[in-house]
Amino acid sequence: MTTNSQVIYLKDYQVPVFTIETTDLDIRIGDEYTSVVARLKVKRNPASNNPSSELALQGGKDIKLQEVMMNGLILDASSYDLEGSVLSVHQCPDTFELTTECLIQPQLNTSLEGLYKSGGMYCTQCEAEGFRNITYYLDRPDALSIFTTRISADKTTYPILLANGNPLEHGDLDNGEHFAVWHDPFPKPAYLFAMVAGDLVRQDDLFTTQSGRQVDLQIFVEAHNSHKCDHALSALKRSMLWDEQKYGREYDLDLFMIVAVDDFNMGAMENKGLNIFNSDCVLADPATSSDATFERIEGIVAHEYFHNWSGNRVTCRDWFQLSLKEGFTVFRDAQYTSDTYSAAVKRIEDVTLLRTHQFAEDAGPMAHPIRPASYMEINNFYSVTVYEKGAEVVGMIHTLLGAELFRKGSDLYFDRHDGQAVTTDDFVAAMADASGIDLSQFKHWYSQAGTPTLEVTDTYDAANQQYCLTIEQSTPATAECQEKSPFHLPLRMALLDAQGLEMPLQLQTGGMVQGHNCVLNITQARQTFIFEGINEHPIPSLLRGFSAPVKLNYAYTQTQLLLLASKDQDGFSRWEACQRLLIEATRQAMSATTDYHLDEALVTMLRSSLVDEALDPAMVAKLVQLPSEAYLAETQATVDVDQIHTGRETMRLAIAMALENELLACYQRCHNIGSFSQTGEAIGQRALKNTCLGYLNTLNKASYQTLAQTQYALQANMTDVGAALSILIGQKNADLSTPLLADFYQRWQGDAQVLGQWFAMQAGANLRGRLGHVKALLEHPAFDLRNPNKVRSVVGSFMRSAINFHAADGSGYEFVADMVLRLNASNPMMAANLAKPLGRFKRHTLGRQQLMQAQLQRLHQTELSKDVFEVVSKALTNR
Structure with missing residues (x-):
């Protein structure tokens, strides 16, 4: 529990x-204390x-106040109060200069909030309240x-001194x-x-703006x-050119x-002119970074720049x-990444993240609108x-507006x-004023939590060539609102004929x-839309x-889905149809009592994608991949972790x-593509090749295990x-991966980013009974509980393996609760993020519900930080 739980x-x-x-x-940075003198014109x-x-x-709570001055005069103790963490200055004139001196x-x-030391450098993270x-x-x-x-420090130890804006002056001091x-x-x-103060090297570049100004770029x-x-x-x-x-x-x-x-709770921070990045989100080269890392860095760099x-x-x-x-800037960086890479694949990845994580949050105790009505700790609302x-x-x-009117609205x-410092209402008002479109009902999206469900039915009148779509929307109750008003939303669609061609x-x-x-x-709880001149049932x-x-x-019938999966011109819809087919097949596999055999029509559809060399290989990789266990869980009313894992395997x-x-032919075709490059085609071929290699190694054949070992030995790219x-770690025979893990560590033990991958691959292996191995990783000399990246690599990766986090004996829950308690005082933000999945216990079968609740009750009986207390108390209250 905690006593500091003000809402x-x-x-x-x-x-x-x-x-x-x-x-x-x-x-002034010193060995024991750093002095901060703040002169404010108030x-x-x-x-x-x-x-x-x-x-x-x-x-x-850790600031030591040394002196308070007003207009150059030192204030005596009766002129101000220091209660808790609030400094109250009495009898203030309308304008004055206040000077404080503090030691930190x-x-x-x-906690990595405010000014802190990371390795040999000082840096800041001030959002939200640092x-x-x-x-x-x-x-x-x-x-x-x-x-x-003005920053001062020892020149030898901290030769680089940086802050926001433009440099004014620099020089040497005594000592x-x-x-x-x-x-x-x-x-x-x-x-x-x-x-920032540290011993750093600099890489420079230049950018010329559209008005002809030169901007110095420095990393x-x-x-x-x-x-x-x-x-x-x-x-x-x-990013600068695109914006x-x-x-x-x-x-x-x-x-x-x-x-x-290296030590950073978030991905990056958009501080004016001086962006501070988690090393994992900015450093990359082909030998040490995967294609996913390169794309992630591209998006994060763009995101933080667009924040300007x-x-x-x-x-x-x-x-x-x-x-x-954040919502506006994520939208902007998604647009940018879509323009830079494959738009369809980017959309699929974004929707996958939304469905597996945000839909789960909407259905859990931490559900909140995108503009929350209340909070106890703002750090908990840096959420999906x-x-x-x-x-x-x-x-x-x-x-709803279209690209042209949206640009007018953003301008x-x-x-x-x-x-100015403004509100979401100001943003929506600018869009409405620029476009002339009424968005008053649309603002329900800002004040109502939950994921709406659209129930769609249709009828076709052949005599009158009319096709009717009826759409009913409903949203489940959440803590902030039991009865939801209808949302205003756009439903993009098309009608296809029997050959899969789009109809006028x-x-x-x-x-x-x-x-x-x-x-x-869509604006009403129930609406019907009528299409004229439709000459066949679409x-x-x-x-x-x-x-x-x-x-x-x-x-949808299976026949309709097969046609959409093979003919739909919209990349997302084609993938969605394929996913629906694979989900249904996986459900059948979950309940199969004898040997399971795939439907031949589904096999034919998947085969056609694999052999079609004209298709974007990145898209093919998405089409043939099974839905994750996390997303399959979102399709179940009551989550049965064992059933999902067994059915998917x-x-x-x-x-x-x-x-x-x-699969083998596709692997070989995509593997033999010449020297390494980072073109979209090459990235897609690697994605498809490795998807095929993963499937082949489920067959437990020595030849395919050798294929994976040979690919590792080539060391062509990360x-x-x-x-x-x-893939080899995921094999039940540990002898296949053990020597390679030792080799990988030997090669890359001096590279923090690559070592994070080494931890994550082992901790996240989707094999039962991995907890002992994960606990051993926490004792590894290279693991550091103070480093958020390493905690995410080990504990976060373990939690993404549902069959281990949700182990039937509750050991996974107990382990995570232990980690929450270890981090509660030192890094409350990280601890709260680890605690959140425990709060979704009501989605699970009864036995697991009870085990998760037991760990939440255990946490609740402990002195908790405000961050963790909010997560735990809401989980136990909103159930």
Whole structure:
């Protein structure tokens, strides 16, 4: 339990009583203490309803306040109070200068929030409320100030001193120290403050903006990682050009910097002009990084750069509006990645993430709208709902308005609110004002949690050549709202004839026809749409491109799905039809009492995809992959982990047996493609090749195990090396992988990013009874509980193996609860993230429910951080 469990409500929002016009920081890094002198030009806020209130500044529990001055005079103890972590200054004039001096110890900051030491460097992470761990401040996103930062430190140990904005001056000091002064001309909230001090090397590049300005680009890394910067720099330049062309947004400073940090709770942080990245999210080369890592880095670099406008120049009024910047920016980086790689494959990957993680969150105790109404700890709402569902909501606006009007809306939003802290309502209003489209009902997406279900039925009138679609929407109750109002959503669709060709559409009312595509405008609990001039009973291709984050039920026949899976021109819909077929086949395998045999029509469909060399190989890899155990769980009313695992393994074996020759031929065709390259074609061929290799190794034949061993031995690139090793780890014969794991460690033990892969491959192996091996990994000399990447690699990977996390004896739950307790005090954010899956116990069979509840009760009886307490208490309350 915890005594510090105050709930913050959106309805209680009030503007700050004071504003801080300028912030001058003098940060002096010392061996034992770091001194922070903050000089603030403070002004009473005329918009506040509390004209006589005192100034209240937030601080951290480990700050040692040394002195408080107002207008150059030292205040005595009666002029201010220090209660808990709040500094209250009495009898403040309307304008004044407040100076505080504090001492902090960043080297002891294990929470990684605020200023902390990572290896041999100092760095910051201030979102959401980390700045208060540096000094007393108005640590809220609507308090914008112009920052000037002076940093001083030992020159030999910390030759690089960085902060937001443009450099003003630097020089040497006595006692071997030096200093640097940085100035950011754009007002920003404290959560966007950043600084770095360390012994780093720099890689440089240039970008010329559309108006002809030259921007210096710099990436700072530790010397041994200097060869891993090229991809991130190239991605940054591509992102800058794309944002100018797509959104008309030009970078506004003279310098853009990225720093790679090993110890980081998140992926990266968009601090103005000085982005700080988790090393795993910025460092890459073919020998040490997979294709998935390269694409992930491309997307994260773009995401953080795009924040310069959608998050920095226009920021959030309060943390309830987090999706204002994150949902919009995730949408923007998804657009960018789709334009850079395969659009269909990118959409499939995004939807897979949404269905397996966000739909689960919507159905669990932590369900919340993308704009929550309350929170206890804001860190818990950096969630797939705020990010991924938030991006889907922006995507629906894009679909409803069309690309041209959406661009008008984004231009109006940026121009209208530049330099302001605003709300999701402001964003939607800009889109509505620019387009003339009423989005008032659409705003339910911001205030209602849960995943809507669309029940679709149809009728065909041959005599009148009319086809009718009836759509009913419903959303299950969640903690914040029992009765849901109908959502406004776009349903993209087409009608196919018996040959799979798209039919011309004439819609009476209720949608927009775009060639052979149509977007139905769903606004009611039940609606019927009538199509005219339909000369045969059509096959509906529904929810094309996954145009809304919903579950859709339509009674497709197997024949209809087979046609959609082979003929549909929409890549997502083609994959979706294939997934429906594979899910149904897997359900049959789950309940099979004798030897299971695949339906021949399904085999034929899969075979045709494997042998069609004209298809995008990346798309083929997606078409023939089985739904994950996590997604299969989302299709069950009550999750039976053992049944899902056994059924899916049965399916994998059945597909391999039925298509062994085609899988081998496809592997060989994609394997012999010449020297390594990172073209879309080559990336797709590697994806397909390794999918085939995985299937072949379910057959437990020595020849295919040798094929994987040979692929590993080639060491051609980390995509192939990692895939081969993961496949061999997944074999029941440990002798196949043990020598290769030792070899892999010997090769890469000095590379933190690759070592993370080594941990993750072992911890995530989908074989029963892996807990003992995972516990041994925690004792490995290379494991460090203080490093979030290593915790994610071991504990996070273990939890993704459902058959181990959900072990029938409850040992997986007990292990995770143990890890939550170990991290609770040192890194509450990480601990809370590990605790969340335990809260979804009500989805499972009774025995597992009881075992998960027992661990939650065990946690609840312990002194918990606010982060973990919120997760655990909601799990036990909202059940």
